[in-house]
Amino acid sequence: MDEKTKDRYRERARVIKALGHPTRLFIVDELSRGERCVCELRDMIGADISTVSKHLSVLKGAGLVDDDKRGLQVWYRLRVPCILKFFGCVEDVLRANERRVAVKP
């Protein structure tokens, strides 16, 4: 595998890794319903605002969300909605896993 191909996989992994955290997954889910400001997200998540802000910057760095300052608040929104379709597939995996546990204990 040449270096350029490896780089391509690295970039892809970076995008996916950004989704691989419960809090960031929640944020993406929430943003799928519309724009949210950081303080709204912090209230829903219940973590320190600096923690929420860092999660948002991971999502932004991966190109998954965009932000936009209006007055004192910063509003975030989803940049690439197709992500959401993927969540259905993740649910399929989880359902299959539940069956697997039931069948082979």
Add this chain to the structure above:
Amino acid sequence: MDEKTKDRYRERARVIKALGHPTRLFIVDELSRGERCVCELRDMIGADISTVSKHLSVLKGAGLVDDDKRGLQVWYRLRVPCILKFFGCVEDVLRANERRVAVKP
């Protein structure tokens, strides 16, 4: 957010996190073309076989692949093919990112 909802996000994140590594992404991509044994994957990846084996066990733990021993070799295959559709979306994100870099340097 109640504890049950958090757990649900944790499970989803675990599945996605399993995909968030260049090597594992490569493996999934390769398995989308058919079954592969560990030694074939090791040759393509060029890492120690124990490293490849551990990546496979992460994927298996997440319910993304299944394995099956035949003779000396262990063959792996994708368990939930819908994953592949997602990769198209990841590419969309990367293309959008390239545009972003071009526009705002």
Add this chain to the structure above:
DNA sequence: AGACTATTTGGCTATTCTGCCAACCAACTG
């Protein structure tokens, strides 16, 4: 200007993840 609010950044510790080596296990071969 000074006080106040919303958010980001820096820094730190604790935890998790990676990848290599060595040891081990399982199935085949002579």
Add this chain to the structure above:
DNA sequence: CAGTTGGTTGGCAGAATAGCCAAATAGTCT
């Protein structure tokens, strides 16, 4: 049965992540 091959597991050192606090920044309001 001894030797060989293909894979997994345990252990460890180094890298990357997460989350909190404190400090810095940027807009608003008086």
